Amino acid sequence: MTTTCVWLQEEWLSASLIAELCPAGATLIYIFDETWLAQRRYSLKRIQFIYEALLDLPEAVEIYRGEPSEILHARRQNKTEQRYLTFKPRDPELRQRVLDIAHAHDVEHMTPPPWIPVQSQSFKRFFKFYNVVKRHALDEASRDKS
Amino acid sequence: MQILSSQFSDRAALTQYLQAQFNDLLPKTHRQASPVDGSNPTAQFIDQQIQPAAYARTRNFYQGAVSQLSPFVRQGMIERRHLANIALAKVGAKAAEKFIQELLWGEFWQHVADQRPDALWEDAEPYKTGFEAYTYKDTLPEDILRAETPNACINHFIQDLTVTGYLHNHARMYLAAYVVHFRRVRWQAGAAWFLEHLLDGDIAANNFSWQWVASTFGGKPYIFNLENVAKYCGDVVDCRPETNPELDATYEVLHLRLFKRATS
Numbered sequence: 001m002t003t004t005c006v007w008l009q010e011e012w013l014s015a016s017l018i019a020e021l022c023p024a025g026a027t028l029i030y031i032f033d034e035t036w037l038a039q040r041r042y043s044l045k046r047i048q049f050i051y052e053a054l055l056d057l058p059e060a061v062e063i064y065r066g067e068p069s070e071i072l073h074a075r076r077q078n079k080t081e082q083r084y085l086t087f088k089p090r091d092p093e094l095r096q097r098v099l100d101i102a103h104a105h106d107v108e109h110m111t112p113p114p115w116i117p118v119q120s121q122s123f124k125r126f127f128k129f130y131n132v133v134k135r136h137a138l139d140e141a142s143r144d145k146s
Numbered sequence: 147m148q149i150l151s152s153q154f155s156d157r158a159a160l161t162q163y164l165q166a167q168f169n170d171l172l173p174k175t176h177r178q179a180s181p182v183d184g185s186n187p188t189a190q191f192i193d194q195q196i197q198p199a200a201y202a203r204t205r206n207f208y209q210g211a212v213s214q215l216s217p218f219v220r221q222g223m224i225e226r227r228h229l230a231n232i233a234l235a236k237v238g239a240k241a242a243e244k245f246i247q248e249l250l251w252g253e254f255w256q257h258v259a260d261q262r263p264d265a266l267w268e269d270a271e272p273y274k275t276g277f278e279a280y281t282y283k284d285t286l287p288e289d290i291l292r293a294e295t296p297n298a299c300i301n302h303f304i305q306d307l308t309v310t311g312y313l314h315n316h317a318r319m320y321l322a323a324y325v326v327h328f329r330r331v332r333w334q335a336g337a338a339w340f341l342e343h344l345l346d347g348d349i350a351a352n353n354f355s356w357q358w359v360a361s362t363f364g365g366k367p368y369i370f371n372l373e374n375v376a377k378y379c380g381d382v383v384d385c386r387p388e389t390n391p392e393l394d395a396t397y398e399v400l401h402l403r404l405f406k407r408a409t410s
Contacts, residue, residue, distance in 0.1 A: 012222040015186065032150070037171045041342045044172055045180040045311035048164055049345050052184030053221050055152060055160075065167060066147040074147060090256055091349050092263040115227035116253045122261050129254045130247065137230060137246055138239045 005029060005075060007068070007086040008061065009098060012112060013053045017087075021110050027081060030054050032065040036097060068098075072105040085110060157183065173342060175291070180311040182345055187218055198233040202244035206316050208379035213245075214312065217345035219252070226252060252351055259350035265363070266353050267334055274361040275327065275405050282332040286339055290325065297392050298384035299375050300324050311345040316378055322359040323369050327404045328392055333360040369400055 004026040006018070018028070032047065054061045064071050075081065084107040089095040102109050116133050123129035150167060154160040161179040165172070187195075195213040204210030218224045226249040233242035259266060269279055289295050293304035303317040313321070318340070325336040333356040340356070341347040357363035372393040376385035387394040395403070 010221060014222045014225070017222065032168070034171065037168070041173055041338070042171075043308075043311070043343050044161070044164060044168065044177050045343060046345060046347065047168055047172075048161060048179045049182065049184035049217060049311070050221060051160065051164060052157075053186070053223055055154075056185040060152065063150040063152060064147060065150055071147050092259050092266060093349065112222075115225065115230075116250070116257075118260075119257060123254065123257060126251060126254050129257060130250055133250060133253070134243075134247075137250055138234070138243065 002083050003027075003081045004083040004085060005079070005081040007031065007072070007084065007102075007107060008054070009087045009089050009094070010050055011090050011094070012087040013050070013057065015058050017112055018057065018059065021087075021112065022085065023083075026085070028057070028059055028061045029071075029075075030061050030063050031068045031071055032063070033068050033097075034066060036094065039093075068101050069104065072101070072107065076105070084108065087112065176308045176343070178309070180309075180345055182217060182310065182312060184217070184221070184345075186223055187215070192224065192229075193232060196229060196232050196236065196245070198237045198242040198245040201248075202241065205244065205248070206378050208314050208317065208382050210314075212314065217312065220346040220348050226250075252348070255348070255350040255354050258354055265357070266349055267337075269360075269362040270354075270357055271362050273367070274365065275367050277330070277405075279332065279362075282326070282330050284332055284335060286325065286331055286335050287329060290329065290331075291339075295324075295392075296390075297324070298386070298389040299372070299379065299393070300390075302383045307340070307343050311343050313344065318355070319359060319368060320370050320375060322356050323367075324393075326356075326360045327367055327369050333357055333362065367405065369397070369404060371395055371397060371400055 004023045006022045006026045006028050008028055008030045054063055072084065084105065086098060086102055086107050086109050088109045088111045089098050099109060101107070116136060119132065121132070151163060154163065157179065165177055192215065195215055197211040200211035205212055213229070215224060215229065219226060230246045230249055233245045236242070262270065273279060290304065293301040293308070295301055300321065303313060303321045306317065307313045307321070322333070322336055325331045326333050337353045337356040340352050341349060344352070354363055359368040361367040372385060372387060372390050375383065375393065379385065
């Protein structure tokens with residue numbers, strides 16, 4: 001059986017999503033990324049909020065502080081996990097950072113299904129966007145299983 | 147690399163632990179926890195917070211029926227579509243539309259960010275204030291950071307931001323307009339400040355909203371006056387003219403004062 005490690009991301013701390021997308025028995029890890037925290041200057045309020053969300057997940061999470069590249073490299077050296085997964089962040093800056101690290105460390109990324117289908121058209125003003133997507137949003141048939 | 151603890155006797159112990167573990171990375175001020183706990187909200191709590199009909203009537207008021215669930219949405223603990231589903235089930239599509247529209251603003255800003263990641267920190271368009279971007283200050287003045295501006299209502303909103311990590315959307319607009327137009331600070335400084343504190347701080351919604359207020363992502367600058375703050379927040383926030391001297395003016399006067407070099 002393949003052992004898997006899932007590197008959680010701050011925008012996807014959903015118990016149901018983790019249960020749905022992550023292999024059963026996977027080890028969950030979260031990294032308070034020092035470079036990212038220094039860049040965004042998160043206050044203690046934000047760090048604690050994320051921490052409490054992690055502690056409240058039904059599956060235990062190994063929580064680290066450090067550089068993700070070093071931590072992933074160290075796990076590769078010391079652990080027996082064969083497969084690494086992560087979630088693709090929505091934040092474009094975080095996404096770029098995570099995907100760069102994932103690429104360098106052979107971490108596969110998962111993209112949770114969007115609520116609103118990705119629009120090929122570019123919208124500059126909200127109501128033009130809204131007029132295109134509102135039927136989808138207001139249509140109960142498009143609802144998820146939540 | 148450091149493995150962090152998962153066992154704490156109570157919330158205060160967690161705060162103390164995080165203050166020590168992240169000491170070198172934290173901003174010098176505001177090192178307290180938010181009163182909003184990041185534990186997963188119960189289904190009952192979520193249901194109670196969603197009042198679509200009242201939301202449609204009162205959302206612009208400081209004490210209006212907004213859900214305050216945005217921090218949980220930001221961390222992906224609750225999906226926007228799930229909130230929309232609850233709203234639809236409660237009141238149907240017509241009465242839920244305003245609430246769902248608000249949820250879709252988040253999707254819209256994400257769409258814009260994905261289309262224009264270059265504009266997350268750069269002016270998407272020139273300012274329409276009559277001033278060139280280089281004339282705006284790069285950093286926030288100390289009195290703003292300390293919630294010691296000449297205006298009581300602005301100080302109240304700054305306290306909300308820095309103490310709780312949550313700010314009503316209308317107050318976000320007031321504060322952004324104050325920073326950019328009344329104090330002529332670049333929107334980027336304000337946007338970074340919000341991302342530092344807001345539990346729901348999302349770069350797409352945050353930065354493009356700041357740009358919309360600033361007029362670098364919209365047709366005109368957004369401003370407000372004291373009368374408007376009093377209308378929406380006056381039952382809770384100090385909106386007396388004598389304690390809010392910079393804001394107590396008509397829109398005509400403010401336009402002349404703030405945008406006097408504007409060509410349109």
